[in-house]
Structure formats: structure tokens, C-alpha cells
Amino acid sequence: MGNVPSAVKHCLSYQQLLREHLWIGDSVAGALDPAQETSQLPGLPEFVKIVEVGPRDGLQNEKVIVPTDTKIEFINRLSQTGLSVIEVTSFVSSKWVPQMADHTEVMKGIHQYPGVRYPVLTPNLQGFQRAVAAGATEISVFGAASESFSKKNINCSIEESMRKFEEVVKSARHMNIPARGYVSCALGCPYEGSITPQKVTEVSKRLYSMGCYEISLGDTIGVGTPGSMKRMLESVMKEIPPGALAVHCHDTYGQALANILTALQMGINVVDSAVSGLGGCPYANGASGNVATEDLIYMLNGLGLNTGVNLHKVMEAGDFICKAVNKTTNSKVAQASFNA
Amino acid sequence: MAAMKKALPPRLVGLTFFRAVSTSSMGTLPKQVKIVEVGPRDGLQNEKNIVPTPVKIKLIDMLSEGGLSVIEATSFVSPKWVPQMADHTEVLKGIQKFPGINYPVLVPNLKGFETAVAAGAKEVAIFGAASELFTKKNINCSIEESFQRFDATLKAARSANIPVRGYISCVLGCPYEGKISPAKVAEVTKKLYSMGCYEISLGDTIGVGTPGIMKDMLSAVMQEVPPAALAVHCHDTYGQALANTLMALQMGVSVVDSSVAGLGGCPYAQGASGNLATEDLVYMLEGLGIHTGVNLQKVLEAGNFICQALNRKTGSKVAQATCKL
Numbered sequence: 263m264g265n266v267p268s269a270v271k272h273c274l275s276y277q278q279l280l281r282e283h284l285w286i287g288d289s290v291a292g293a294l295d296p297a298q299e300t301s302q303l304p305g306l307p308e309f310v311k312i313v314e315v316g317p318r319d320g321l322q323n324e325k326v327i328v329p330t331d332t333k334i335e336f337i338n339r340l341s342q343t344g345l346s347v348i349e350v351t352s353f354v355s356s357k358w359v360p361q362m363a364d365h366t367e368v369m370k371g372i373h374q375y376p377g378v379r380y381p382v383l384t385p386n387l388q389g390f391q392r393a394v395a396a397g398a399t400e401i402s403v404f405g406a407a408s409e410s411f412s413k414k415n416i417n418c419s420i421e422e423s424m425r426k427f428e429e430v431v432k433s434a435r436h437m438n439i440p441a442r443g444y445v446s447c448a449l450g451c452p453y454e455g456s457i458t459p460q461k462v463t464e465v466s467k468r469l470y471s472m473g474c475y476e477i478s479l480g481d482t483i484g485v486g487t488p489g490s491m492k493r494m495l496e497s498v499m500k501e502i503p504p505g506a507l508a509v510h511c512h513d514t515y516g517q518a519l520a521n522i523l524t525a526l527q528m529g530i531n532v533v534d535s536a537v538s539g540l541g542g543c544p545y546a547n548g549a550s551g552n553v554a555t556e557d558l559i560y561m562l563n564g565l566g567l568n569t570g571v572n573l574h575k576v577m578e579a580g581d582f583i584c585k586a587v588n589k590t591t592n593s594k595v596a597q598a599s600f601n602a
Numbered sequence: 603m604a605a606m607k608k609a610l611p612p613r614l615v616g617l618t619f620f621r622a623v624s625t626s627s628m629g630t631l632p633k634q635v636k637i638v639e640v641g642p643r644d645g646l647q648n649e650k651n652i653v654p655t656p657v658k659i660k661l662i663d664m665l666s667e668g669g670l671s672v673i674e675a676t677s678f679v680s681p682k683w684v685p686q687m688a689d690h691t692e693v694l695k696g697i698q699k700f701p702g703i704n705y706p707v708l709v710p711n712l713k714g715f716e717t718a719v720a721a722g723a724k725e726v727a728i729f730g731a732a733s734e735l736f737t738k739k740n741i742n743c744s745i746e747e748s749f750q751r752f753d754a755t756l757k758a759a760r761s762a763n764i765p766v767r768g769y770i771s772c773v774l775g776c777p778y779e780g781k782i783s784p785a786k787v788a789e790v791t792k793k794l795y796s797m798g799c800y801e802i803s804l805g806d807t808i809g810v811g812t813p814g815i816m817k818d819m820l821s822a823v824m825q826e827v828p829p830a831a832l833a834v835h836c837h838d839t840y841g842q843a844l845a846n847t848l849m850a851l852q853m854g855v856s857v858v859d860s861s862v863a864g865l866g867g868c869p870y871a872q873g874a875s876g877n878l879a880t881e882d883l884v885y886m887l888e889g890l891g892i893h894t895g896v897n898l899q900k901v902l903e904a905g906n907f908i909c910q911a912l913n914r915k916t917g918s919k920v921a922q923a924t925c926k927l
Contacts, residue, residue, distance in 0.1 A: 303814045484923070487889025488848055492628075516882035516919030517889070519845040523813055527628050549923035557841035564812025564842070594841030598809075598874035 307531035309568045311347065313478070313508060314340055314555060316583070317368075318349040318383060320540025322361050323551055326587045330364040334371040336583050340537065341375040343575035349402070350380045353389035369396040381442055385416065390430045394437065401434055402478075403427040405469055406446040407462040410453035411482075415446070424468050431473045443469030444510065448479040448494055449486030449521075452545040459497030467501045476506050478534055481521065483545050484514025488524040495528050508532035511553050513592075514543045518553035519561055526565075533558060538580035539592025554593035556580060629852035634893045636672065638803070638833060638859045639665055639880060641908070642693075643674040643708060645865025647686050648876055649912055655689040657911045659696040664904035665862060666700045669896040670880075674727065677708035678718040691721040706767055710741065712754045719762060726764060727803075728752050730794060731771040732787045735778035736807075740771070749793055756798045768799030769835070773819055774811030774846075784822035792826040801831050803859055806846060808868060809839030809876075813849035820853045833857035836878050838917075839868045843878035844886055851892075858883060863905035864917025879918035881905060 317337050321328055328336075333351075340348050350372060356363030365382070374380060374397075381400035384390040393401055405423055406412045412420045427443070434441045447454075448462045466477045479498065481491075491509070498507065509525040509532075511518040522533055539554035559573045577596050584591050591597060642662050646653055653661075658676075665673050675697060681688030694707060699722075706725040709715040718726055730748055731737045737745050752768075759766045772779075773787045791802050804823065806816075816834070823832065834850040834857075836843035847858055864879030884898045902921055909916045916922060 303817060487886050489890040513919060514923045515885050516844060516879065517886055519841060520848045520886055523845045523848060524628070543923065546923040550919060554841065560840050561812050561842055561845060565814045594838060594875060598839045598868070 303527075303565055306526050306565060306567060307529065309531060309570075310526070310562050311508075311532045312345060312555065312558065312562075312569055312571055313347045313349065313510075313532060313534045314345045314537060315349045315510070315534050315552065316340070316536035316538065316540045316555065318352055318362070319534075320536035320538075320552055321587075322352065322359055323541035323544060324361065324587050324589075326589075327361055328583075328586060330367045330371065332583075332586045333364070333368050336579065336586070337368070337372045337380075339579040339582060340576075341373065341378050343579060344569070344571040345576075346377065346570060347379045347381065350382050352383035352385075353393040353396075353398075354383065354385050366392065366396045369393070369398060381440075384430055386426050387429050387433065390433055394439070398439070400440050400442070401430070402442040402444060403430055403469070403474070404444045404446065405465050406451075406482075407457050407465050408447040408451035408454045411447050411451050414453065420465060424465075424472070427469065428472050431469075435473050441474050443474030443477045444480055445469065445477060446480045446482040449481040449490050450483055452483050459494045462494055463497045463501050466498050466507075470502050470506060476508055476532065477502060478508040478510045478532075480510035480534075481512055481518075483543060484512035484517060484549075484551075486511070486521050487517050488520050491521045491524045492528065495525060495530065499528070504529040505531070508534055510534035512543065512551050513539060513553045514546055514549045514551065519557060522553065522558065523561070526567075537576055537593075538584050538596060540583065540587075550592050554580075554591070554595070556591075556593040556595040560595045629854070631851050631890060631892060632854070632856035634856065635851070635887055636833075636857045637670060637880065637883065637887075637894055637896060638672040638674065638857060639670045639862060640674045640835070640859050640877065641665070641862040641865045641880065643677050643687070644859075645861035645863075645877055647677065647684055648866035648869060649686065649914070651912050651914075652686055653908075653911060655692050655696065657908070658689070658693050661862075661904060661908050661911075662693070662697045662705075664900070664907060666698060666703055667897075668900035668904055669894075670901070671702065671895060672704045672706065675705040675707050677710075678714035678721075678723075679708065679710050691717065694718070694721045694723060709755060711751060712758060715755045715758055719764065724764060725767070726755070726759060727767040727769060728755055728794075728799070729769045729771065730790055731776075731807075732782050732790050733772040733776035733779045736772050736776050739778060745790065749797070752794070753797060760798055765800050766798060768794035768797075768802045769805055770794070770802060771805045771807040773804040774806040774815050775808060777808050784819045787819050788822040788826050791823045791832075795827045795831060801833055801857065802827060803833040803835045803857075805835035805859075806837055806843075809837030809842060809874075811836070811846050812842055813845050816846045816849045817853060820850060820855065824853070829854040830856070833859055835859035837868065837876050838864065838878050839874045839876065844882060847878065847883065848886070862901055862918075863909050863921060865908065865912075875917050877917075879905075879916075879920070881918040881920040885920045 351365040351368045352362040382398045384401045431441045535555040535558045536552035537555045541551035543549040543551045676690040676693045677687040709726045836846045860880040860883045861877030862880045866876035868874040
């Protein structure tokens with residue numbers, strides 16, 4: 263950094279910096295400011311759909327139990343940012359996931375904005391029925407590419423879990439409710455270590471053929487690197503079209519954005535993230551979890567990719583929830599933009 | 603929020619299946635990457651707490667044992683400007699100089715160069731910028747004038763057979779000027795290279811860059827200077843450092859600067875982070891099967907040591923994660 267005295271502070275106000283470099287643009291208006299510097303890399307998708315998992319995957323892994331009203335307010339704020347998919351809650355037993363005990367109240371309490379979808383997790387038929395009764399119009403099921411993880415997480419083998427999910431997905435399709443499939447441990451498992459791309463492909467294919475419209479491939483413990491991401495996607499994409507795939511990268515080892523860039527270069531155009539990087543890692547004490555939506559948007563904006571999301575508003579929602587759970591944001595963009 | 607979207611309705615996604623997936627845009631990655639560890643200089647320079655000399659020496663010794671082949675030890679700058687580096691002579695004299703490891707030092711001018719050589723420096727680095735305003739604010743002269751100053755240092759270094767590395771700040775954006783043109787970066791790089799710098803480290807000083815802009819900048823620079831003579835120095839202020847570094851590797855760059863524990867904040871964004879963490883970089887490179895010669899465990903230990911000394915949390919995510927596979 264040369265000889266810059268450490269006394270130099272913010273020489274550009276937050277607003278000016280964001281406007282001048284503007285990797286940001288007013289995406290809500292649908293057009294980026296032509297004066298901005300962005301650069302389109304050849305071979306990348308033109309549009310990237312961001313699936314916001316903060317209210318579910320994020321909060322689920324936060325120790326502080328967030329009051330129902332706060333969750334609702336949080337989701338309502340996210341609904342106004344341009345995000346088109348916001349995972350709201352999980353219809354799981356409160357015995358297992360106390361944070362999600364208020365799933366019905368949250369689902370009923372949020373304002374469902376037109377053009378925004380609000381999927382919920384449904385681990386089994388009972389959860390699915392409750393979700394539908396509460397007004398859910400989209401659901402997700404959560405599989406894993408690791409037998410040990412499946413056993414420890416949902417107390418059954420992969421095969422048994424697939425049969426359960428089949429019931430759920432069939433019922434969902436009957437009611438014209440789209441179902442998304444998640445595959446955990448796609449790049450590594452905390453119990454088994456490395457996971458073969460073939461296994462990930464097998465599980466993904468199973469979920470896809472039972473009727474899941476999209477499969478989110480999750481690097482659950484964030485151990486993946488661009489090389490393992492590439493190998494895994496090469497295998498999965500032989501069986502499932504890229505347009506039906508998403509990546510869900512955890513930033514536990516700081517690899518998330520590099521892994522996401524790799525996925526984009528391979529043709530994936532749906533990315534999961536959590537505002538403020540909410541959610542730690544239950545397998546690595548003190549470690550971070552989800553990739554922060556703000557940091558993801560920053561990269562996508564800089565790449566000239568359309569997301570439809572307004573970064574300013576996402577940062578505000580992030581600020582709101584961080585205050586509510588009394589923690590500092592995990593988003594570097596937020597850290598750099600709000601004065602400490 | 604009724605934004606214009608171009609997403610395909612779910613059932614048409616099958617059509618995209620027939621678009622050939624081209625990974626040619628990903629390039630071929632280098633088999634080997636040289637990591638230039640800048641923690642003891644760039645890192646510590648931007649830490650508020652003054653680190654005692656013995657601690658600095660121990661940090662550098664621990665990094666030497668970590669398999670790093672280049673460790674930037676200190677800066678021969680006036681203590682009036684950078685109090686953290688006031689003990690430059692003691693540090694350079696006090697560290698163990700392992701065979702096969704280079705210990706470059708920053709020298710802002712001829713006087714600094716001479717003091718550095720007297721203290722035993724065998725490699726030096728000079729610091730330019732791709733922004734006129736940044737140069738003015740940083741060293742109080744224009745880019746052209748800075749070249750004249752560097753010339754004296756470079757001539758003296760050549761006489762003494764001492765290699766010189768050139769740094770260029772603000773290659774992807776400037777806190778004062780905003781956008782920086784790739785052509786300008788190419789011009790400054792070419793000049794430093796032709797003046798005799800064996801390697802030019804291109805620095806995203808405020809971490810605003812993203813992979814596309816990194817690519818554009820490198821494309822322009824590589825038309826003037828061979829990739830083997832280039833390095834990237836990415837700051838992680840906006841979380842983009844590793845993605846930007848990956849892009850640089852895909853473009854053929856095989857030298858990357860980083861800082862153990864992600865030491866060093868950003869003087870332009872209070873509370874923000876600075877350098878890319880060496881541990882996180884090594885983790886990615888190892889995962890890619892790229893040889894670095896670095897022992898991650900030992901670097902983690904060095905990072906742990908310096909963070910305790912500085913009484914701060916590590917900036918490395920790898921260090922934060924205790925999950926072992």
C-alpha cells in the first residue's frame with residue numbers, strides 16, 4: 263500500500279464511492295448507469311437468479327432466537343429489494359430446529375409481494391401438509407450426497423429419504439406446487455470427507471426425475487474449491503440441464519465467490535446466498551456459513567450480470583437483521599460501506 | 603421490484619441444455635504459483651497496534667519455516683510517515699535469512715535504498731500508482747515525476763546487482779479518481795518494466811475490482827508485458843479478492859501477493875478488511891492441485907501467533923474454521 267499514513271480515513275463518502283465505481287446501479291429500474299464500470303465476461307449467463315436463504319438457512323444457524331415479528335419484518339424488507347425468491351421458513355419439528363418453531367405464523371404473517379416466490383422447507387409429508395395449510399405455494403426438500411450425513415441429519419439412509427421426498431414431491435405436483443431439491447455435501451462431508459461427483463449426480467438425478475424443477479447443489483461445509491466445483495458440475499451436467507441447477511456455496515473457508523464464479527463460467531445461473539452472510543457453520547465452531555448476498559451482488563454487478571436486485575436495499579435489510587440478532591455482518595461489502 | 607427479468611419460465615429450461623457448455627473461457631491454470639507474503643510489511647503497516655521488533659522478527663521466521671519463498675520483510679520509509687516500520691533496520695538484521703527465500707524490502711527513494719542495502723537488503727521494491735491523484739496524495743508528485751525518482755533507485759540497484767520489484771496501486775479503481783483505465787495501467791506497467799523491474803505487482807488497492815474488470819486490465823497489460831513478469835495483489839475489502847485472483851490465474855498470472863491472517867485493514871474504508879489472507883489463498887490453490895511449496899499448517903500457526911500479538915481476530919476464514927476433514 264505504499265506510504266499512506268494510517269490516519270487517512272474514508273476519503274469518499276459511502277454514497278459517492280458506491281455511485282462512482284458503481285458496480286451497483288439502480289437495478290430496480292432495470293438498467294445500469296452507463297457511466298459505470300462493468301465488464302461482461304464472455305460465456306457467462308446474462309441473468310442470474312439469486313435465491314435468498316437468509317430467513318431460513320441463515321437464521322436456522324443463528325443462536326439467538328429471533329422473534330416472529332422480526333422475522334416477518336425482515337422478509338418483508340427483503341421482498342422490496344428486487345429479490346424474486348426468498349426462502350421463508352422450514353416446516354420442521356420445533357424439537358429439531360427451535361428457530362423455525364413459528365413457521366406457520368411467519369408464513370401467514372408475511373406480505374406476499376407479486377412477482378416474489380416464498381418457498382419453504384418440508385422434510386416430510388406432514389410438514390408439507392402444514393405448509394400448504396399455512397399458505398405455502400412452493401416447497402423444498404433436502405437430500406444429501408453422503409450416507410453418513412443423511413443418517414446424522416435426518417436419521418435415515420439416502421434411499422429412505424428419497425422415498426419420503428417422493429411422497430412430498432408427488433403431492434406437491436398434484437397440487438401444482440413447484441418443488442425444489444437440495445443436495446447437501448456436494449463438495450465434501452463433515453463425516454465422510456470427500457464425496458464423489460458420481461454420487462452427487464446420482465442423488466441430483468433422483469430428485470430431478472421425481473419432479474423437482476431445480477436442484478440446488480450445496481457445499482454444506484464450504485470445503486470446495488474451484489477445481490472440485492468444476493469436477494462436480496461436469497458430472498452433474500451430464501444428466502441434468504444447467505438451467506435446472508443452482509449452487510449453494512458456504513464461505514467457511516473463504517472459497518464461496520471463487521466457487522460461484524466457476525459455476526457461472528460453467529453455465530449455472532441460479533445462486534443461493536444469505537443476506538449478511540447469516541448463519542454460521544454447525545460443523546466448525548466460530549466459522550462463517552452462507553455466502554453473503556451483498557458480496558455476491560457486488561460481484562455480479564461488476565460482471566455486468568443482471569440480477570434485478572438493489573444492493574442498497576439488501577444492505578439495509580442486512581443491517582436490520584444484524585441489529586436484531588446482535589451480531590456484526592459477515593458481508594465484506596457491508597463492512598466496507600457502513601462506517602465502523 | 604417489478605424489475606425486468608430475462609429468466610426462462612421453469613419448463614423451458616430444457617432448451618438451454620443444448621447450448622454447449624464452454625469452459626474454454628476458464629483458461630488453463632498454472633501448475634505452480636509463487637506466493638509473495640506481504641503480511642510483515644503491507645499487513646503490519648496497516649495495523650493500528652505497534653508490534654515490537656522481536657515479534658516482527660519471530661513472525662518472519664515462522665513464515666520462513668512455512669515454505670514461503672518470498673517474504674516482504676519491512677519498509678525503509680521514514681518513521682514519521684509509517685511508525686510501524688520504524689524498526690526496519692533491526693528487523694532486516696534480526697531475521698533468519700533462510701537459503702532459497704527472498705526478503706524484499708520497500709524503498710520509497712534513493713536514501714531508503716541506501717539504508718536498506720547497508721542493513722543487508724538483497725532485493726527491493728518500489729511503489730507506483732496508475733492514478734495521478736493517488737500519486738499526488740501518496741507521495742506528493744505526479745506519476746511522471748515518480749518515474750524520475752524511481753530511476754535513481756533503479757540505477758543504483760542495477761549497479762549493486764539488486765533485483766527490483768515494482769508495485770502499481772489502484773489498478774482496478776482509485777479512492778480519489780474512481781475508475782482507472784486499463785490503458786493507463788498498461789502504460790505504467792510497461793514503464794516500470796522497461797526501467798528494469800523484474801516483476802510488476804498489480805494492486806487492487808481498495809479492493810473494488812471484480813473478475814471482469816480484472817480480466818480487462820490484465821488483457822491490456824499483457825499486451826505490453828509478459829504474464830510471467832506479472833503478479834496480482836488483491837485486497838478483500840469487498841470480498842472479491844479470491845475470485846479476482848482466480849481470474850488472474852485463468853489469464854496466466856502465476857504470482858500472487860497475500861498476507862498471513864489477512865493482516866492489514868483498509869485506510870480508505872474504516873472497519874473494512876484489507877489484504878487477501880494467505881491461508882485462504884493456499885487453501886484454494888491446493889484444492890486446484892497447484893503447487894505452492896507452502897505448508898498451510900505452519901502458516902496458520904504464524905497467523906495465530908501474530909493475531910495474538912496484535913490482539914485481533916484473524917482475517918482468514920480458513921483460520922476461523924476449526925472443522926477438520
